[in-house]
Amino acid sequence: MRVLGVDPGLTRCGLGVVEGAPGRPPTLVAVGVIRTPTDLDVARRLVQIEAGIEQWIDEHAPDAVAVERVFAQHNVRTVMGTAQASGIAMVVAARRGLPVALHTPSEVKAAVTGSGRADKDQVTTMVTRILQLPERPTPADAADALALAICHVWRGGVTNRLQDAAKSQLEARAQAQSKVQLAKVQAALAQATEAREAQLRAVRGGRR
Known part of the structure; x- marks a missing residue:
């Protein structure tokens, strides 16, 4: 699974792409930051963020x-700026x-450090270690984006399997219920047919 992590922000929007699977060390694909000038109006800054994310999806x-x-x-x-960039x-x-997953900061911290109360420095340190990077990713927004991607690779894969299992159970249950309903309908039709035939026989017998 290849995941693009997005740490939303107007001034700096962190982006990180990792590839991996649950239970396995993920690998770095790309990391970076989209920066927008503070002197631009919000609408134009959001357009720049949109174009940047589009480019990353095209490339990776x-x-x-x-x-x-x-x-x-x-x-x-x-x-407000964070929410706009997130949107x-x-x-x-x-x-x-593409499927989109939202992860809270505490979920991400717990996934990469084991503690939902870890600070940014601890998150960056663990991201560097997990991805076996030669140096710490900077700025913190980039490291946070990688942490988001790692979190989804490890937790999202498990969640998807649970959802698939639940879906399979629901489908199996629906099929079983359909079979029961079909059997009931067939039994009702058989009873109705038998009753109709009995009536016809009674009518014929009366005519004789």
């Missing part, structure tokens, strides 16, 4: 996109028909 062909779930912060202006990432992925 991910199977899924993992985006950090936006959560409440004290700085409302910051969280752009989801729209771009959906337009390409």
Whole structure:
């Protein structure tokens, strides 16, 4: 599975692509940051982020996109920008028909460090170690994007298998219920046919 991780932000939108499978060490495909000038209006900055993510999807062909779930912060202006960039990432992925997963910061931290309370430095350190990188990815937005991708590779694969198993069980249950319903309908038809034939025989017998 190849996953594009997106750490949304207006000034810096972190992007990281990793490839791997649950239970196996993932490998780095690409990492970087989309930067937008602060003197541009928000709409133009979002257009630049959209174009950047489109280009990354074209170049690296991910199977899924993992985006950090936006959560409440004290700085409302910051969280608004983050939410807008997050929405752009989801729209771009959906337009390409790619599945999108949202992971909270604590989920990502727990996945890569074992603790949902790890700080950014600990996350960067573990991302460097997991991907066996020669140096720490910078800035932190890039490292966070890689952490998101790693989290989805490890957790998303398990989730998908559970969802597939649940889907298979539902389908099997639906098929079993359909068979039961069909048997009931067939039995009712047989009874109706038998009753009709009995009536016909009674009528014929009366005529004699």
